[in-house]
Structure formats: structure tokens, C-alpha cells
Amino acid sequence: MEERGPSVDSVYLPIRDARKCIHERVNIFAAVSSIGAEKKSRGTDYVVSLKIMDQSYMEPGISVNFFAEDMTKLPHVRAIGDIISLQNVEVRIHRGDVYCVHNKKFSAFALFQGKTTSGLIHYQKSAKYHATNHDDEFLSQIRTWLLDNPPKAVGKDVPLLLRRIKLDLAFDLVCKVLHVSETSKGDWMLFVWDGTDTPPAKLQFDLELQGERPCSLHVEELPLTIEVLCTFPRVGSVLRVFASKSFKVITHLHGGNQWVKLCNMICGLHDGMWNGMLQPCSEVLLLSDEDSIAREHLKTYDRRLATALENYPMTSFPAPSHITVLDYDYKPYTTLIESLSHPEVTHKCMCIVRVVAAYPWQAKDLRSPVTGHYRIRFTVEDPTARIHAYICGEDGVKFFEGYPTTEVLTSKMDKLLGITDTDGQAGSDDGVRNPPWVWCCLKSYYLDENNPRGSRRYRIFSTTLVG
Numbered sequence: 001m002e003e004r005g006p007s008v009d010s011v012y013l014p015i016r017d018a019r020k021c022i023h024e025r026v027n028i029f030a031a032v033s034s035i036g037a038e039k040k041s042r043g044t045d046y047v048v049s050l051k052i053m054d055q056s057y058m059e060p061g062i063s064v065n066f067f068a069e070d071m072t073k074l075p076h077v078r079a080i081g082d083i084i085s086l087q088n089v090e091v092r093i094h095r096g097d098v099y100c101v102h103n104k105k106f107s108a109f110a111l112f113q114g115k116t117t118s119g120l121i122h123y124q125k126s127a128k129y130h131a132t133n134h135d136d137e138f139l140s141q142i143r144t145w146l147l148d149n150p151p152k153a154v155g156k157d158v159p160l161l162l163r164r165i166k167l168d169l170a171f172d173l174v175c176k177v178l179h180v181s182e183t184s185k186g187d188w189m190l191f192v193w194d195g196t197d198t199p200p201a202k203l204q205f206d207l208e209l210q211g212e213r214p215c216s217l218h219v220e221e222l223p224l225t226i227e228v229l230c231t232f233p234r235v236g237s238v239l240r241v242f243a244s245k246s247f248k249v250i251t252h253l254h255g256g257n258q259w260v261k262l263c264n265m266i267c268g269l270h271d272g273m274w275n276g277m278l279q280p281c282s283e284v285l286l287l288s289d290e291d292s293i294a295r296e297h298l299k300t301y302d303r304r305l306a307t308a309l310e311n312y313p314m315t316s317f318p319a320p321s322h323i324t325v326l327d328y329d330y331k332p333y334t335t336l337i338e339s340l341s342h343p344e345v346t347h348k349c350m351c352i353v354r355v356v357a358a359y360p361w362q363a364k365d366l367r368s369p370v371t372g373h374y375r376i377r378f379t380v381e382d383p384t385a386r387i388h389a390y391i392c393g394e395d396g397v398k399f400f401e402g403y404p405t406t407e408v409l410t411s412k413m414d415k416l417l418g419i420t421d422t423d424g425q426a427g428s429d430d431g432v433r434n435p436p437w438v439w440c441c442l443k444s445y446y447l448d449e450n451n452p453r454g455s456r457r458y459r460i461f462s463t464t465l466v467g
Contacts (some may be wrong), residue, residue: 012085014056019098021091023139025107028086028100029147030054031114033061033151035077035286038248045104046071052084055145060361063099064089066109070286072105076124076252079259080151081114081288083142085122087129112139114146115275116289147302150292159293162237163196163314165267165274173262173276174293177253178238179228184221190241191232192262192276195301195384197314201272202358203418203433210359215379226453231256231343235304235311237383238337239459241265241276249284259287259294272356273386308333312352313437320352321436323415324465327398328441337384339442341373345452348443353380354435355416363409366396374400380440389442389458399465415467439463 011027018026018147034051041047045067048455053061064086068074075084087108090102102109108129110122120136159172173381175192183189205215219240232238241262243250253260263283267276278284287294304310312320334349342349357379360366367374374396378389384435391399400409414420418435441462 012134015052015054015062017054018091018100019057019062022093022098023091024086025090026086026100028052028054028089029135029142030061030084030086031142031146031151032077032080032082033059033086035080035249038074044438045069046074048074050075050077050084052086053151054142055149058149059151059378061151063097064102066098066102066106071248073126073127075109075111077111077286078123078252079114079286079288081125081146081290083112083114083139084133085110085112085129085138087292101281112137114143150288150290161196161259162194162198162239164425165198167268168266170264170266170279173265174287174291174297175239175260175262176256176294176297177258177260178232178256179224180250180254181220183242186245188243188245188247189220190242190250190253190276191238191256192260193233193236193238194251195233195236195304197298197339198239198274200313200315200354200383200434200437201269201274203272203435204431205271207356207359207361207417209355210357210361214377214388215357215358216273217379217388219270219273220274229337232337232341232384233301234335234338234384237274237303238274239267239274241278243278243282243284246280247278247282247284249286252286258438259289259291261285261287273381313334315351316437321438321467323412323436323465324438324440325464325466326350326439326441327462327464335384336380336382336387339444339458340385340387342444345446345456346444348441350439350441351380351382352437352439353382354418354437355380356386358413358417358437361413361417363406363413366400366409366413367403387458389440391458391460395459395461399460401462401464401466412465416465 012029013026015028015030018028030052032050033053036049038046038048048066050064051061052064053059066074089102089107108126110125110129112122120139159174175194176191177190179191181189181443262296264281265276265278267274334351355378360379366376372394374391376391380387380389418433440460442458443461444456445460446452446455
């Protein structure tokens with residue numbers, strides 16, 4: 001138990017009153033409303049800037065600049081809405097802007113979680129911090145006040161949902177960081193989710209090159225481990241976001257399950273898969289689990305899980321295309337991420353997918369010139385993942401309804417791959433493709449019994465292309 005005691009020097013002032021104490025040292029108990037990036041100062045120190053607010057002085061709040069010779073001695077706020085106790089900070093003014101400075105020689109701080117269910121113990125404190133008899137009272141008061149006055153992460157624009165993103169449009173996104181990895185170039189890659197589906201991209205890659213360079217199955221350089229995949233929600237897209245090491249706050253996101261607001265982010269496409277990029281002017285703001293937008297995202301996710309139709313890809317509404325029919329009903333409906341993380345390597349499932357590529361794709365090449373059997377590698381995707389799925393032998397006979405003419409096969413493949421000519425009719429692969437959502441049955445198998453998951457493959461079966 002910490003030693004506590006009343007002290008004249010430990011009287012906490014409301015921010016409104018503290019702002020009047022220019023060039024004086026004050027004590028403040030307040031909520032964190034904004035978290036800046038840790039960076040090197042012009043001298044030898046490291047610096048981070050926080051904004052704080054209380055009942056007397058709400059958003060955007062007042063800035064507090066912290067300096068330390070070691071980054072570990074800076075405050076590491078876990079989330080916006082957490083509470084900070086400041087002792088002996090200096091109040092200064094510059095060009096009419098009042099702010100506070102935490103001096104490493106005599107100032108002190110302690111950080112507490114903002115949730116009302118949290119305890120009264122700090123999760124970080126500086127060496128010079130001494131608790132007072134009033135700390136618990138101030139902490140409880142601010143937590144109660146925050147229930148009706150949660151800080152709003154300040155960003156450039158109204159946050160978008162992943163389902164609304166567009167190419168090269170700068171936007172803000174409130175999302176949960178599920179996983180963080182490092183690229184071979186030394187940058188960060190964030191795996192983020194908000195419970196909605198990214199829009200299906202219109203495809204422009206050349207089907208003729210699928211034999212030499214198959215389209216990618218994932219944005220990341222190496223496939224994720226089963227341990228990571230098992231932590232991903234079964235509904236909703238997981239966007240890969242690239243960020244440079246200059247975003248120091250990302251070091252606090254390892255382990256995932258942290259809500260953030262990504263400000264001024266842009267998105268692009270790689271082989272028809274969405275990815276995000278943080279720009280030099282972007283910002284990463286940590287949010288509390290109690291943030292109103294985060295809680296709304298979770299409610300949306302729960303509603304999707306509660307209704308079978310809500311599990312389907314959002315853009316497949318009101319129903320997937322009828323160009324495929326299934327012989328067997330492998331209920332329940334399964335997303336591809338569910339199948340990839342399934343505890344059993346071999347299993348059967350029923351999915352709604354888009355066929356984004358095929359090799360071979362032209363009707364004249366779909367069957368082996370030696371055996372006459374169908375052998376095709378499809379690349380299929382849903383909002384959660386992308387995989388290769390093969391059609392061979394009798395499954396191919398079932399899929400194509402026997403051995404139709406080249407003209408009929410061409411028409412079927414064009415519809416499946418979303419190939420149209422300038423008149424909107426089936427035609428050659430010269431332009432943008434937009435494959436339809438279709439039902440299919442998948443079964444997994446493996447090639448190496450010593451490495452079943454690593455050698456797993458998928459086949460399409462019990463599915464007929466009637467289009």
C-alpha cells in the first residue's frame with residue numbers, strides 16, 4: 001500500500017483555474033482526450049504531448065508536454081479516456097496558447113484506467129509521484145463524469161466504415177487492431193477490423209498471366225499462422241494497413257485487441273485486395289473499449305452473428321447470383337476465414353464467394369489434352385479471405401454439366417469471372433471485371449500427412465454452373 005498524506009502542494013486544481021496560473025506549478029487530475037506521437041526533441045530528450053480535459057474545461061482540452069531522457073520514462077497512455085494525475089507541472093503561454101510542461105526534474109504523473117470497473121491502482125507512475133488522500137475521490141469523480149462525457153478522438157473527417165472506403169480517398173477509421181507484424185522493409189503492418197466488409201474490387205489483372213504469376217492470396221508477404229487466424233472474427237474484413245516506424249504509438253499495439261482511430265489514412269488495391277496506408281500527416285489515436293463508436297461496431301457485429309443472412313457478404317444482398325446450384329446443403333454457411341482456422345484440416349463447407357481468377361480460363365484449355373479430364377485452379381474470395389480451389393475429374397463434369405460445346409463453356413466462364421464486352425455482354429478479358437457472388441461447396445484435403453495444415457488444398461464439389 002502506498003504512503004499517502006494531505007499536502008498543501010498536492011491540492012488539485014480544475015483545468016479552468018490552472019490555466020490562470022501562468023508561470024506557476026500546479027496539480028491537475030484529468031482525462032486524456034488526445035495522445036501525440038513520441039519523438040525526439042530538438043535537444044537530447046524525448047517528448048510526447050497529451051491533451052487533457054475535465055469538468056471545467058472540456059474538449060479539445062489543454063496540452064501537456066512531457067520530456068524525458070529515456071522513452072520508457074514518458075507516459076504511455078493505453079487509451080483515450082484514461083485518467084492522469086499531474087503534480088508540479090508548469091503552466092506556460094506561447095502566442096496566446098496556454099499549455100503545461102512536465103519538467104523531468106520536479107514534475108510527476110500517474111496513469112489510471114478510465115473505466116468505472118477498473119481499480120484505483122495506477123498502471124504507470126513516474127519516480128517522483130506521491131499519492132495523496134484525495135486521489136481515490138478525484139479518480140471516482142472523473143470516471144463517473146466520463147460515463148456521460150467520453151472524449152471524442154479528434155480527426156480530420158467523420159469516420160468511415162470499411163464497407164465505405166474508396167481508392168485514394170483520405171479518411172478516418174475507428175477500428176480494432178487484431179494483430180501487428182513487421183515487413184521485410186522494417187515497416188509495421190496493422191491488421192484492423194470494424195465488423196463490416198470491404199467493398200468487392202473491380203478486377204483488372206490479366207487472366208493470361210495466371211499460369212506464370214498467380215494473383216496473390218494475401219497482402220502480407222507470408223501467410224499468417226493458424227494461431228493468428230484463430231483470433232480473427234469469422235465475419236467482417238480484416239484490412240492490412242502499412243505504417244512506418246515513425247508511428248511510435250504502434251509499439252503499444254502488439255498483442256492486438258486495442259481500439260484505435262486511424263486519422264487521414266488512404267487505401268489502395270493489390271491484385272484486387274484492399275490495403276491501407278498511413279501517410280506522414282496521419283495520426284494513430286488510442287481509444288477505450290468504452291468508446292461510443294467502438295461499442296456500436298461491436299453491436300453491429302453481434303447483430304450480424306445473430307442472423308444467418310447478416311453473415312453473408314454485405315454486397316451479396318438480397319441474394320447471391322443463381323448461376324450456381326448446389327447438390328448438398330452443408331449447413332451452416334461458412335466464411336473462408338472460418339474454414340482456414342477450422343480445428344479439423346479436412347472438412348466440408350458451403351460458402352459464398354467470387355471467382356476472381358482461373359487457370360486455365362479459356363474454354364478450349366479447361367480439359368487436359370492427354371486425359372480429357374477437367375483440371376482448373378480457381379482463385380476464390382469472400383470478405384474475409386482468398387484461397388485457391390481446384391476442380392478436377394468428375395467434380396468438373398458435375399460443375400460444367402458434362403462436356404458442353406466451346407461456345408457454351410465460354411459463356412459459363414465469362415459469367416463466372418465477370419467478363420463482359422463493351423456492350424455489357426460476355427466477351428474477352430480486355431477490361432475491368434466484376435465477378436458475381438456465387439454459392440459453392442468446398443472440401444479440404446492435404447498432400448503431406450506429416451504437414452497436413454501446411455499442405456492443405458481445397459476442391460470445389462457438389463456444385464453446378466448453370467449460367
